[in-house]
Amino acid sequence: MRKNKSVFANIDWFLVFIYLLMLLFGWLNIYSANYDEGTFDLFTMQAEPGKQLFWIGTSCIWLFFILLLDGKFYTTFSYFIYALMIFLLIGVLIVGKEIGGARSWYDLGNFSLQPSEFAKVGVLLALSKYLSQLNLTLDKLDTQIKALAIIGLPILLILLQPDAGSAIVFASLFLVLFREGIHVVYLAILGLAISLFVVTLKFEVNIAMIVTILFAGLFAYLLKKGKNSIKPALFSLILGLGFVQSVGYLYNDLLRPHHRNRIDLILGKIDDIHGAGYNLNQSKIAIGSGGVFGKGFLDGTQTKFNFVPEQSTDFIFCTIGEEWGFVGSLITIGLFMALLFRLIILAERQRSAFSRVYGYGVATILFTHFFINIAMTIGVMPVIGIPLPFFSYGGSSLWSFSILLFIFIKLDAYRMDILR
Amino acid sequence: MSRNKFTHRRVFFYFLFSTSALVLLVTLFSIQVINDSYKLSAENNVIKAVTIYPERGYIFDRDGVLLVTNQRAYDLMVTPRQIKNLDTLALCDIIKINKEHFDKYLKRAKRYSSRKASLFLKEISKQTAAQLQERLYEFPGFYLQERTMREYPEKSAAHILGYVSQVPDYILKKDNYYKLKDNYGISGVESSYEKVLRGVQGIKYLVRDVWNKSKGSFADGKYDSLAVNGKDIELSIDIQLQKYAEQLMLNKKGSIVAIEPSTGEILSLVSSPYFDPNALIGRSRSPNFNRMYKDDNKPLFDRSLLAEYPPGSTFKLVNALIGLQEDVIFDGTRFKCDEGWRFSSKLKIGCHVHRSPLNLIESIEQSCNAYYCNTFRRIVEKYPTAEEGYENWRNHVLSFGLGKFLNNDLYNGRPGRVPTLDFYNRQYGKGGWKAPTVISLAIGQDALVVSPIQMANMCAAIANRGHYYTPHIVRKVDGLSLNDSTYTIAKLTSIDKKHFTTVVNGMERVFTGKHGTAKTARLKDIEICGKTGTAENPHGADHSIFIAFAPKDNPQIALAVYVENGGWGSTWAAPIASLMIEKYLTGKISNTKQEAFILNGNLMNTEDAKE
Known part of the structure; x- marks a missing residue:
């Protein structure tokens, strides 16, 4: 093969460019969220902006190694990496440091490591490896079960921490299975289940029952052209009604009180800007007060003066919204759209199923983070406490998102070398 | 490649991404561009307007003695919405109030506004404030506001100075300068010169973080305004004289008003019973106020400005002057007095036993009633009808500043009453009354009432031989003399100057004459002119009245003394007037025996004798 080629040969500079733009914009906002006249130097390792610079620097070293490795490495070692990640996820339940009621972190002295972030890479590699087998189709039940198991095992372990946010991100990988051919009915059922869940909570069980019956009727009508329309319609009706009836149990017994509060807030069932709704209200005030053009770099008051919680990690978008206004929102969302669309386009041009599945996986994970x-x-x-990729402060997430993205960039650069 | 047949499913992803982005953008557009309420909330979050209270102006007396000054006090303010994780007990412990009061105050603050800061606890001590300041960070939503509280070093002149309290609701509604619990002059000079004394509040906009810690000024202080201190005021009061007058009036009800005739400046203004103005500051105001409000002797009532009494015999001077002006009497005119004046068997004005007939000077010296009944009748009957005659008489009386508001710089006042034609027409029917019907006016009775300050002013007009300057209490504002024509232009009476000579001589004889009604109060070295009076009091013992001025030529002080239930004018009011004059003109007292008698006199219990 073309051994003497440069590390950077064939890489998609568009993706790299977007990536760098995001890092820059993200870092500026972390700097601003921490900025306070008269305080210590923000460029030291005592301050978040300084640390983030360190994470960005070390990411670049990682990325160099990722690009240096042969593309074959990832296909060869994917199951091994997956196993390693599962091992780390089990380990964190035993020796992990408990922060805020969850064992999600390894305490490494000066730094903490969040294995669920890196597990994304392992799960994606394993899923890609499994789905890239020749002549594998997702019509078969055992294939479906195995594929779901690859995603489900880490979800189970993460729920034990517990970390609902990360679990949802892993669950979103189901969308990749859809691209790989799983029947559209599964997606429809998933969509309907979510809708019914929301309708039941927002209104009441009786209304949700009526909605279910309407859906079943619609289903029966759509199936009318087929021979047997009664049975599947009836089956789905019973299933739907059963689900609606069990929403109360799911909601009250499986969810924790703070989850319930957060859901109730969004559904407008509670209105409490001092208690449960304080963070959301302050966050909206920060973003809303930005107006069209924002208050200007370093001139935001809401995030800087700590009205918004977690202002450089999960709520970094507040600083963007406040200081850069709607224009900043537009730029941020625009950057993500460019990244996501580019990923899908590149994924579709892969010759290997492995690379394609992986590409879709990266897009799905980044999208889920971005949207939520x-x-x-x-x-x-x-x-739902999950970071905004490339923007939020934090070493584990920045590293894992960078690795996730650059493995794909490497796979894409490597696509010509694959003859399969 | 087998699954490439699903390549069309990429469209689902494009759709999912785009709609999601669209949902976010629409929501963001709505909260960032369309909805303005978030911008306001943000400002409320971080920008706090702190009022900078100006120092209220000082008040001095005419010799520069400090009468009113300021002392530091701290108010504990609260913004209910910002209260977080409050340790109520810890706070109650520091400010020394109990939980019930705490809840009550907080409720009151919430009722005003939960977003805006308002007063929680007023005027807490310096020690408590210092203790609280250190731990204030533990109580978000609370802060200390420094402000000033009045202090009265001379402990005197409470009615003149008035007091400062929180701004009343009706002012709060119509004047948006004031905020809840701001200081406001409620009475006295504090009230009439409120705008001068208060200064202008400043505002400082501070930016602060979620813990209520200040993060410096907002927009580099672009919107801040400085406080402008209140202006100092110099009163015309002579505080030494004022305090002496208060001593003389101790345990007596009534008032003393002393005026400098050449300027109209009020030298002292006493209403008794009086109180220490320091009783109405800080947190003791409310109990003290309630106690005095319920007191039967009404210490809060400013008798010197608000009480309206019949002028009694002092009014004979005015009638004498009108008689001279109208040419119905002259110096030598004599009237017979047969222990009074008789019109019919039913109508008689009695008089004390004296030699008869008397001429004008003697009638003043001995206060003959019959003399003035005849004079008054002649004045009214000089004209074809009683109405014309009466109206002419009335206009002369009004020219002495009686029967109308003085329109001066005092916070309070009463017009008194010189009955109008309508008044008598209503009472007796049109044409149903003649001079004899209202003959009591001749000796300052009937429906005629005047306030003590009007009496003093009337005396000043006589002292000036025909003119007066509107009595006023403030000499200088901010070091500058008032150049207000209201006080600098003389008001002329309708009596020619020449007519005053005889009347003034008569007033002198009140002290110097063999039969003078105030001869026991005479002063050795000072030519003093006065007139006794007794106002009939249907509720109890008569009121003792005296007006006087001195020296006879170039008078420097004119005063009116009222002693309620003091009986004859010569008993209490005349000696008090004489002591006041001597004190003011010479600074010492020669007749210490008389002084002791007055100082020890107690008329407060005569109230029991009523009915």
Whole structure:
């Protein structure tokens, strides 16, 4: 093969450019969120901006190694990496440091490591490896079960920490299975289940029952052209009604009180800007007060003076919204759209199923983070504590997102070498 | 490659990404561009307007003695919405109030506004404030506001100075300068010169973080305004004289008003019973106020400005002057007095036993009633109808500043009453009354009432031989003399100057004459002119009245003394007037026996004798 080629040969500079732009913009906002006249130097390792610079620097070293490694490395070692990650996820339940009621972190002296962030890489590699087998189709039940198991095992372990946010991110990988051919019915059932869940909570069980019956009727009508329309319609009706009836149990017994609060807030069932709703209200005030053009770099008051919690990690978008205004929102969302669309385009041009599955996986994970994170800061989604990729402060997430993305960039650069 | 048949499913991803982005953008557009309420909330979050209270102006007496000054006090303010994780007990412990009061105050603050800061606890001590300041960070939503509280080093002149309290609701509604619990002059000079004394409040906009810690000024202080201190005021009061007058009036009800005739400046203004103005500052105001409000002797009532009594015999001077002006009497005119004046068997004005007939000077010296009944009748009957005659008489009386508001710089006042034609027409029917019907006016009775300050002013007009300057209490504001024409232009009476000579001589004889009604109060070295009076009091013992001025030529002080239930004018009011004059003109007292008698006199219990 073309051994003597440069490390940077064939890489997609567009993705790299977007990546760097995001890092820069993200870092500026972390700097601003921490900025306070008269305090210590923000460039030292005592301050978040300084530390983030360190994470960015070390990421670049990682990325260099990722690009240096042969593309074959990832396909060869994917199951091994997956196993390693599962091992780390089990380990963290035993020796992990408990922060805020969850064992999600390894305490490494000066630094903490969040294995669920890195597990994304392992799960994606394993899923890609499994789905890239020749002649594998997702019509078969055992294939479906195995594929779901690869995703489900880390979800189970993460729920034990517990970390609902990360679990949801892993669950979103189901969308990759859809691209790989799983029947559309599964997606429809998933969508309906979520809708019914929301309708039941927002209104009441009886209304949700009526909605279910309407859906079943619609289903029966759509199936009318087929021979047997009664049975599947009836089956789905019973299933739907059963689900609606069990929403109360799911909601009251499986969710924790703070989850319930967050959901109730979004559904408008409680209105409490001092208690449960304080963070969301302050977050909306920060973003809303930015106006069209924002208050200007370093001139935000809401985030800087700590009205917004977690202002450099999960709520970094507040600083963007406040200081850069709607224009900043537009730029941020625009950057993500460019990144996501580019990922799908590149994934579709892969010759190997492995690379394609992996590419879709990266896009799905980044999308889920992006959407949930911004949506929660403006009250479109309940507060789910997951970071905004490349923007939020934090070493584990920055490293894992960078690795995730650059493995794909490497795979994409390597695509010509694959003859399969 | 087998699954490439699903390549069309990429469209689902494009759709998912775009709609999600659209949902976010629409929501963001709504909260960032369309909805303005978040911008306001943000400002409320971080910008706190701190009022900078100006120092209220000082008040001095005419010799520069400090009468009113300021002392530091701290108010504990609260913004209910910002209260977080409050350790109520710890706070109660520091400010020394109990939980019930705490809840009550907080409720009151919430009722005003939960977003805006308002007063929680007023005027807490310096020690408590210092203790609280250290731990204030533990109580978000609370802060200390420094302000000033009045202090009265001379402990005197409470009615003149008035007091400062929180701004009343009706002012709060119509004047948006004031905020809840701001200081406001409620009475006295504090009230009439409120705008001068208060200064202008400043505002400082501070930016602060979620813990209520200040992060410096907002927009580099662009919107801040400085406080402008209140202006100092110099009163015309002579505080030494004022305090002496208060001593003389101790245990007596009534008032003393002393005026400098050449300027109209009020030298002292006493209403008794009086109180220490320091009783109405800080947190003791409310109990003290309630106690005095309920007191039967009404110490809060400013008798010197608000009480309206019949002028009694002192009014004979005015009638004498009108008689001279109208040419119905002259110096030598004599009237017979048969222990009074008789019109019919039913109508008689009695008089004390004296030699008869008397001429004008003697009538003043001995206060003959019959003399003035005849004079008054002649004045009224000089004209074809009683109405014309009466109206002419009335206009002369009004020219002495009686029967109308003085329109001066005092916070309070009463017009008194010189009955109008309508008044008598209503009472007796039109044409149903003649001079004899209202003959009591001749000796300052009937429906005629005047306030003590009007009496003093009337005396000043006589002292000036025909003119007066509107009595006023403030000489200088901010070191500058008032150049207000209200006080600098003389008001002329309707009596020619020449007519005063005889009347003034008569007033002198009140002290010097063999039968003078105030001869026991005479002063050795000072030519003093006066007139006794007794106002009939249907509720109890008569009121003792005296007006006087001195020296006879170039008078420097004119005063009116009222002693309620003091009986004859010569008993209490005349000696008090004489002591006041001597004190003011010479600074010492020669007749210490008389002084002791007055100082020890106690008329407060005569109230029991009423009915």
